[in-house]
Every structure is written in structure tokens, then in C-alpha cells.
Amino acid sequence: MSTNIKIAWRNLWRNKRRTLITVASIFFGVLLSAYMTSMQEGSYEKMVDMVVKYYSGYMQVHHENYWESKSINDTFEDTPELRQSILDHLEVDFVIPRLESFALASSEELTKGVLVMGIEPESENRLTSLKGNVNQGSYLQANDQGLLVGEGLANYLHLGVNDTLVMISQGYHGISAAGKYPIRGIIKHASPQLNKMIVYMTLPNSQDFFSTGNRLTSLVVNITDTNLLNRSLKQLRADLKPPYSIMSWQEMSPEMVQQIESDRAGGIIMKAVLYIVIGFGILGTIMMMIAERRREFGVMIAIGMQRIKLGAILFYETLFIGMIGALSGLLVSIPILMIQAQNPIPLTGQAAQVMDDYGFEPYMFFSLTPSVFWHQALTVFIITMVIAIYPIISANRMKLINALHA
Structure with a gap:
């Protein structure tokens, strides 16, 4: 040979x-x-x-009924034990809490439906780098009572930094939600749709607005290696029992x-x-x-x-x-x-x-x-x-x- x-x-x-x-x-x-x-x-x-980076993360933990209803009534209690049970998995990098719902935002005679997202500013910035997208004003502080709004939404409502945005919605279990908030900053969101309808509040401020107490709509789970996504998802599903459910970004964005x-x-x-x-x-x-x-x-x-x-x-x-x-x-x-x-x-x-x-x-x-x-x-x-x-x-x-x- x-x-x-x-x-x-x-x-x-x-x-x-x-x-x-x-x-x-x-x-x-x-x-x-x-x-x-x-x-x-x-x-x-x-x-x-x-x-992944600008909205969903690699995985999200919800109440088992939330993804179908998208209702603020299908939320879950935020506890240190729950967060720690997720962080105990070696593949998990960090966890970000959110409270999301919809509201009617107005300024003088103009109104528009908006997505209100309650966040922890520093934690959220680790995933979405929101701070770097602020093109007017400043980013939210930990206990800020103000808002960040998308550039498209601000243009539609003719709002600028330090102007006041009025929001009306329905809170937890039908409680009326209404409030006036100063605009701290205007961001140019990477998603054109979100840029026209997004409003960010600090998590405590949003929980107060929707009267949810210490409840969340989701915990965003980020992992250290995308190749470990399926394994992490399988392990977390085995550990998280009802009323919790966990979904990957593929399940949340099938389109x-x-x-x-x-x-x-x-x-x-x-x-x-x-x-x-x-x-x-x-x-x-x-x-x-x-x-x-x-x-x-x-x-x-x-x-x-x-x-x-x-x-x-x-x-x-x-x-x-x-x-x-x-x-x-x-x-x-x-x-x-x-x-x-x-x-x-x-x-x-x-x-x-x-x-x-x-x-x-x-x-x-x-x-x-x-x-x-x-x-x-x-x-x-x-x-x-x-x-x-x-x-x-x-x-x-x-x-x-x-x-x-x-």
C-alpha cells in the first residue's frame, strides 16, 4: 500500500x-x-x-397561564428562593425580573397604546445595554419615579425630556391604574415596533402603578454558553414545578x-x-x-x-x-x-x-x-x-x- x-x-x-x-x-x-x-x-x-439581547433573553420563567393570557393577573411572587434555585444551575449567568403590561398613554389631546415594562435598571442594562441607547436625557436610577420612552413614541406624543406622560390601565385583579410620570430619558430602541410603543419604569414603580405588590410577569434567564441552552432548559423544567413554566426564545418567537x-x-x-x-x-x-x-x-x-x-x-x-x-x-x-x-x-x-x-x-x-x-x-x-x-x-x-x- x-x-x-x-x-x-x-x-x-x-x-x-x-x-x-x-x-x-x-x-x-x-x-x-x-x-x-x-x-x-x-x-x-x-x-x-x-x-435575545433586546427583549426576550434566552429563557423566561412565567406563571403557567401567562403566555396564553398575557394578563397581569397571571403573575407570580418574586422570592429570593426562586431566584436562587435558578442561579444554582451552573450554566445560568444572571436573572432579570420584569413586570410587563399594557396601558393607554396620553399627552394633551394625543393618546397611544403602550407596552409598560417594569425593570431593575442595572440588571436590565446587563442584557439589553439600554443605557447606551439613551439619546436624550438620562438612564433610570434604582428608585427613580420617572420613565424612559421610545423615540418613536415620544415623537408621536410630542414629548421631550422632563415632560409629563399620563398613563391609564387596569391593574392586578381589575384595580384601576393611573398616574402621571416625568420623562427622564428617550431611547432609540433597536426594534422598530418597540421603539414606537415602549415605556420603561423601575420595577417598584411599575408594581405600585399596577398594584401587584411583589409580583412579576417574568424572570429573564441568561446563560453563559448558547450551546448549553437545550440542556439548561431541560434541567430547569425538571426543577421548576407549577405554577411556574419556562420557555426558550425559540418558543417565544416561533415566527x-x-x-x-x-x-x-x-x-x-x-x-x-x-x-x-x-x-x-x-x-x-x-x-x-x-x-x-x-x-x-x-x-x-x-x-x-x-x-x-x-x-x-x-x-x-x-x-x-x-x-x-x-x-x-x-x-x-x-x-x-x-x-x-x-x-x-x-x-x-x-x-x-x-x-x-x-x-x-x-x-x-x-x-x-x-x-x-x-x-x-x-x-x-x-x-x-x-x-x-x-x-x-x-x-x-x-x-x-x-x-x-x-
């Missing part, structure tokens, strides 16, 4: 041009498929990051999951077309190699070389070509995509406007997930190995007389 490998390796470099052309087709196949996949997965990661899966299916079709082109390119080069060396093979068989051994040598030649092409494509794609990940491609014109309208930054982002690289290299290598069957079949079916006269 070692002799066959040595012969195959030497045969590769007898015709360097032919070998390099074949290697180049595999190299560019790996590079292009990795680039396409990285760009696709990078956009998905950014979408997930927006949902986004469906959008990603449908787009990923389209990407698979595009990559399949690319792989077919790559496969035929490699096959054409291998067929050309067999045709050019037909007389050589005939002479080798005539002087006593077994067809099986000749087929093995040709297989090793194709194997080496596949390995060189896949590895070189892998090694070159890693630094290129690392640079692209650090320097996303900016979008301009209408494309940038569409991205901005949907709440995304107007850039093409790239992913550095390991599977982006090795999946493409492995796929192209497998295609090459399938094509390597052709030289073996050709060697076994070759007619000696025809080969010698080629």
Missing part, C-alpha cells in the same frame, strides 16, 4: 498544471461555499441576537424560527447547485486526466501491473487532490472570514433602508461557527471521493489494445 501511495503522489506532480487546475476547482468550491454559509449564518445570529428555517432551506438549494457545479468540474478534470494517460495505463497493464493496483493508484491520486483542495480552501477561508467577521460589509441605499426598517443594522454579518468551515470542506471532499470511483471503474474496464493505440 505504501508503494501505491508513493507512486500516486509522484504521479500528481508529473503534470503540475493538471493537478493544480483540479485542486483549484476544489479550493474555490470550499472557499465559496464557506463564504456563502458564513454570511447566511451571520445574518441568522444577528437576528437571534436582536431578539423567527420559521423564517430562519425557510431561509436556510433556500440556502441549501443554492449550495446544492454550487456543489453540483463543483462536482462536474472535478469530474471533467478527472476524465481529462484519464483520457490523456490512457496509453500510459495500457503500457503499465501490458508489462504486468494488475488492474486493481492501477485503480488503487488512481484512487489515491484523486484522494490527494481532494485533500489538498479541501485543506487549502479551509485554511484560506478561515482568515478571510475572520477579517469579514470583524469588518461587516455595509449596505447602502434601499437595501440599508429596508434593514433599518426591520430593526437590523445595515450590514452583512459573517459567522465564525466551526461548522461553517468543516461542513463545507467535508462535503466537497466527499464529492471528490465519490468521483474517485470513476478512475477505478475506467481502469477495470479499459481494453488493452485500444489503450495501447491511444
Whole structure:
């Protein structure tokens, strides 16, 4: 076997041009498929990051009836024991309490329905970086009686910093909720929808407004490693008994999951077309190699070389070509995509406007997930190995007389 490998390796470099052309087709196949996949997965990661970072977190603990009713009556008592039981899981990084409900906000003759979110300012900032999104005024303090409002909402109600916002709602178990609050700051929220309707209050202030006492609608659970999400979710579900329930971001945002899966299916079709082109390119080069060396093979068989051994040598030649092409494509794609990940491609014109309208930054982002690289290299290598069957079949079916006269 070692002799066959040595012969195959030497045969590769007898015709360097032919070998390099074949290697180049595999190299560019790996590079292009990795680039396409990285760009696709990078956009998905950014979408997930927006949902997780700016609103839902990776998981949320609710009352078992809350997600269906979205009612402030389906809340639960906030206790140190509950928080600690969640934090006892090694994968859990931190827990953020929230109280969410809806209200009617007004300023003079203008009114609008708003989402009121009671938060602990410092804890919330760890996840959503709200403080950095304040473009007017200041961020909330721990026991602040004021509000943060979305920029779109402030523009609609013609409000600015230090103006007063009036809110009317229904509190816990039908209690009337009404109050006047000064605006401490105006934020530009990453989500266009939330930017037009969000109002942030400190948690004690919101609990007082809705008369809930020490109750919450949710505990947002953040984890240290996204790869541990499913395991953490399973463990927390085993530990948290009714009336509590815990949901992942995928369960809370099924529309986004469906959008990603449908787009990923389209990407698979595009990559399949690319792989077919790559496969035929490699096959054409291998067929050309067999045709050019037909007389050589005939002479080798005539002087006593077994067809099986000749087929093995040709297989090793194709194997080496596949390995060189896949590895070189892998090694070159890693630094290129690392640079692209650090320097996303900016979008301009209408494309940038569409991205901005949907709440995304107007850039093409790239992913550095390991599977982006090795999946493409492995796929192209497998295609090459399938094509390597052709030289073996050709060697076994070759007619000696025809080969010698080629």
C-alpha cells in the first residue's frame, strides 16, 4: 500500500498544471461555499441576537397561564428562593425580573397604546445595554419615579425630556391604574415596533402603578454558553414545578424560527447547485486526466501491473487532490472570514433602508461557527471521493489494445 501511495503522489506532480487546475476547482468550491454559509449564518445570529439581547433573553420563567393570557393577573411572587434555585444551575449567568403590561398613554389631546415594562435598571442594562441607547436625557436610577420612552413614541406624543406622560390601565385583579410620570430619558430602541410603543419604569414603580405588590410577569434567564441552552432548559423544567413554566426564545418567537428555517432551506438549494457545479468540474478534470494517460495505463497493464493496483493508484491520486483542495480552501477561508467577521460589509441605499426598517443594522454579518468551515470542506471532499470511483471503474474496464493505440 505504501508503494501505491508513493507512486500516486509522484504521479500528481508529473503534470503540475493538471493537478493544480483540479485542486483549484476544489479550493474555490470550499472557499465559496464557506463564504456563502458564513454570511447566511451571520445574518441568522444577528437576528437571534436582536431578539435575545433586546427583549426576550434566552429563557423566561412565567406563571403557567401567562403566555396564553398575557394578563397581569397571571403573575407570580418574586422570592429570593426562586431566584436562587435558578442561579444554582451552573450554566445560568444572571436573572432579570420584569413586570410587563399594557396601558393607554396620553399627552394633551394625543393618546397611544403602550407596552409598560417594569425593570431593575442595572440588571436590565446587563442584557439589553439600554443605557447606551439613551439619546436624550438620562438612564433610570434604582428608585427613580420617572420613565424612559421610545423615540418613536415620544415623537408621536410630542414629548421631550422632563415632560409629563399620563398613563391609564387596569391593574392586578381589575384595580384601576393611573398616574402621571416625568420623562427622564428617550431611547432609540433597536426594534422598530418597540421603539414606537415602549415605556420603561423601575420595577417598584411599575408594581405600585399596577398594584401587584411583589409580583412579576417574568424572570429573564441568561446563560453563559448558547450551546448549553437545550440542556439548561431541560434541567430547569425538571426543577421548576407549577405554577411556574419556562420557555426558550425559540418558543417565544416561533415566527423567527420559521423564517430562519425557510431561509436556510433556500440556502441549501443554492449550495446544492454550487456543489453540483463543483462536482462536474472535478469530474471533467478527472476524465481529462484519464483520457490523456490512457496509453500510459495500457503500457503499465501490458508489462504486468494488475488492474486493481492501477485503480488503487488512481484512487489515491484523486484522494490527494481532494485533500489538498479541501485543506487549502479551509485554511484560506478561515482568515478571510475572520477579517469579514470583524469588518461587516455595509449596505447602502434601499437595501440599508429596508434593514433599518426591520430593526437590523445595515450590514452583512459573517459567522465564525466551526461548522461553517468543516461542513463545507467535508462535503466537497466527499464529492471528490465519490468521483474517485470513476478512475477505478475506467481502469477495470479499459481494453488493452485500444489503450495501447491511444
